[in-house]
Amino acid sequence: MTEEKNKYNPAVLIPWEKKKKEYNEVKGDEQIVKKWWEEFDKQAALFLWFMVEDM
Amino acid sequence: MAQDKEKLYKERMERFYAANHNEKTDMVPIRPFAAEFAGEYAGYNTQDVTHDVDKGLEAVIKMCKDFDIDAAVANMVYVWTGLTESYGTKYYGVPGVDLDVNESFQYREPRTEEGAWMKADEYDRFIENPNEFILNVWAPRMSKYFVAPGETNTMENNIAWLKAGISKMVYLNKLIAQVGRMKSECGTVSAICGIMKAPFDVLADKFRGFRGISNDIHRQPGKVLKATEAVANYMKWNALQTADPTKMVPIGLWLHRGAIGFFSEEVNKKFFWPTLREITEEIHREGHQIMYYAEGKWERNWKYFLELPEKSIVYHCDKDDIFEAHRVLGKKFAISGGVPNDMLAYGKPEDIKKRVKEVIETVGREGGFILDAEAIMQQDTRVENFRAMVEAGREYGVL
Numbered sequence: 001m002t003e004e005k006n007k008y009n010p011a012v013l014i015p016w017e018k019k020k021k022e023y024n025e026v027k028g029d030e031q032i033v034k035k036w037w038e039e040f041d042k043q044a045a046l047f048l049w050f051m052v053e054d055m
Numbered sequence: 056m057a058q059d060k061e062k063l064y065k066e067r068m069e070r071f072y073a074a075n076h077n078e079k080t081d082m083v084p085i086r087p088f089a090a091e092f093a094g095e096y097a098g099y100n101t102q103d104v105t106h107d108v109d110k111g112l113e114a115v116i117k118m119c120k121d122f123d124i125d126a127a128v129a130n131m132v133y134v135w136t137g138l139t140e141s142y143g144t145k146y147y148g149v150p151g152v153d154l155d156v157n158e159s160f161q162y163r164e165p166r167t168e169e170g171a172w173m174k175a176d177e178y179d180r181f182i183e184n185p186n187e188f189i190l191n192v193w194a195p196r197m198s199k200y201f202v203a204p205g206e207t208n209t210m211e212n213n214i215a216w217l218k219a220g221i222s223k224m225v226y227l228n229k230l231i232a233q234v235g236r237m238k239s240e241c242g243t244v245s246a247i248c249g250i251m252k253a254p255f256d257v258l259a260d261k262f263r264g265f266r267g268i269s270n271d272i273h274r275q276p277g278k279v280l281k282a283t284e285a286v287a288n289y290m291k292w293n294a295l296q297t298a299d300p301t302k303m304v305p306i307g308l309w310l311h312r313g314a315i316g317f318f319s320e321e322v323n324k325k326f327f328w329p330t331l332r333e334i335t336e337e338i339h340r341e342g343h344q345i346m347y348y349a350e351g352k353w354e355r356n357w358k359y360f361l362e363l364p365e366k367s368i369v370y371h372c373d374k375d376d377i378f379e380a381h382r383v384l385g386k387k388f389a390i391s392g393g394v395p396n397d398m399l400a401y402g403k404p405e406d407i408k409k410r411v412k413e414v415i416e417t418v419g420r421e422g423g424f425i426l427d428a429e430a431i432m433q434q435d436t437r438v439e440n441f442r443a444m445v446e447a448g449r450e451y452g453v454l
Contacts, residue, residue: 008184010292042296047223048189049293052261053250055139 010049011042063242067125071244071425072303075344075369077389079422083415083452085124085445086246086391086425088348090131091159092432092441093118101434102151105160108135108226112233119241122445126246126304129233131431134160138226142219143199143211146172159433165264172196173262175271178278181262182285193262247346249298249306251338253331254283254290256311265317272322279326287330291337298343305344305369314351328359339367346391349373350430357383373429381418390418391425394444399428400435404443411447422454 016034020026026033066081073080089096094104097114104111111132119127136149148154148161165171172193173181181188195203200215202208234245252260258279259268271279298306312318313327335345347360348371357380360370365387372380372392381390393414398406411426418424426448432441 008186008288010186010289013186013190044220045186046293046296047220048186048194049289050223050250051194051219052189052257053252053290053293055134055144 011038011045013041013045057239060239060242064238064244067242068244068303071126071246074423074425075305075389076366077385077387077423079454082454083419083448084126084425085448085452086126086427087118087122087124087441087444088128088131088246088427088431089115089118089436089441090133090431091434092436093131095434095436096121096438096441100150100156101159102156104132105134105150106137106140108137108229111135112229115233116236116240119237119243122442123449124243124445126244126425127237128247128307129230129237129245132160134162135226136160138222141222142201142215145197145199157434162260164260165267168267171262171264171267173258173267175263175267175275178271178275178282182278182281185285185289244304246304247307248304249294249343251290251294251306251308251334251345253308253310253313253327254286254334255279255313255327255330257286257290258282259312265312268312269318272318272326276325283326283330287334290330291334294334294338294345295341295343298338302342305346306338307348308345309348310350310353313356314349314353315355316351320355323356324359328356332359332362335363335367339364344369346371349375354379354383360384361387363387369425371427377414378417381424385418385423389423389425391427392429393418393424393426394428396428396430396432396436399432399440399444400437402440404439407440407443408447408450411444412451415448415451419452420454426452 016037019037067084070080070082071084071086074084091101091104093114094101094111097117099110099114104114108130111130115127115130134147136147139147140149146163148163150156150158150160154161168175177192180192191204195201198215200211202212237243237245259265263271268279294306313323338345344367346369350373352374354375360368361384369389369391370380370384372390377390377393384390394407394410398410415424415426
């Protein structure tokens with residue numbers, strides 16, 4: 001198999017690195033801001049494959 | 056949960072788990088994949104159970120309460136058209152809207168290149184980022200409402216995306232509640248958990264269509280291969296995200312285009328099998344089983360399935376000879392199935408009982424067999440024949 005299969009993270013639609021640039025500064029715990037951005041990104045990605053595979 | 060149901064659930068789960076893992080247990084588990092039949096039994100028509108998921112789920116509960124079955128699917132009418140209509144899906148024929156109220160929903164796959172959800176010259180974009188392609192190209196094509204980036208946005212587009220997300224969460228919450236009801240009210244195991252498809256099937260079913268992919272495997276085979284490899288990681292991830300966290304029940308995988316009659320063995324060996332094998336092995340390493348629901352005839356592929364680790368799959372037998380399937384695959388994998396759907400529709404209860412006895416005495420005697428119909432049971436299954444199948448399963452299934 002080629003490396004295509006691992007090229008992208010299936011759980012990511014808009015990477016945290018891109019989202020973070022919208023903030024001047026993340027005051028406080030950046031990890032909890034990152035956590036929930038990534039969680040909802042993951043849920044949205046799951047929905048895309050729910051449409052493709054299941055519905 | 057009442058103690059009697061708790062005890063019953065525990066017995067059934069242990070039985071089901073053991074049989075799926077090719078072990079001999081106290082009796083053959085009965086695991087009907089009842090789709091529109093459950094609705095028929097409950098007094099609902101096909102539109103009822105397909106478009107109103109509450110009726111569909113209630114029908115399954117009634118079936119589980121009224122029949123002594125070990126496991127069932129929480130909702131085997133797997134497309135809730137009330138949900139797919141909320142975001143304007145174009146590719147379903149909907150009972151009661153496009154179809155008669157008693158016709159099952161129909162997936163209308165792309166028949167021409169113009170109608171394909173993914174065009175022949177779009178492989179590179181798909182391979183580059185499948186998520187991006189689904190969001191920005193596939194979804195706008197397959198929906199009446201979704202708008203592609205760069206086009207004029209509409210209120211319908213905004214609402215459709217909102218509804219799509221909400222409807223999925225509503226559905227998941229209902230399924231979670233359903234699994235709980237099956238357990239607490241019926242003592243019945245929810246038979247499968249998790250979503251997966253063979254990468255080649257994803258491309259053939261939902262992106263290029265059968266005609267499209269038939270051309271592609273000859274005109275641009277390298278891109279088809281790369282596309283299956285690109286999709287494979289997403290398939291594995293999605294399967295593991297949605298799988299049973301307790302690892303007690305298998306992930307459901309309906310196998311399509313590798314069946315005899317679609318493509319040659321050479322095509323299967325090159326395009327269909329490699330990524331499916333790799334994903335199956337990786338999922339097995341994570342501690343999960345996959346149910347290979349092999350629709351149609353698959354005997355030609357058995358030698359490839361035998362490459363898989365022992366007990367990594369449960370092989371569901373549709374149109375193949377189940378006795379031969381047991382002979383070839385039975386040492387490594389549990390087998391499910393046994394009762395032909397045409398017998399359930401047109402036969403008599405005594406035919407059903409004779410068949411169940413024959414299958415159990417041959418395939419099921421040493422364990423590793425789960426009794427079911429050959430294919431999902433729809434509205435043509437007769438109640439008396441279903442009852443005969445379950446009763447015979449209990450009568451002859453003590454091991």
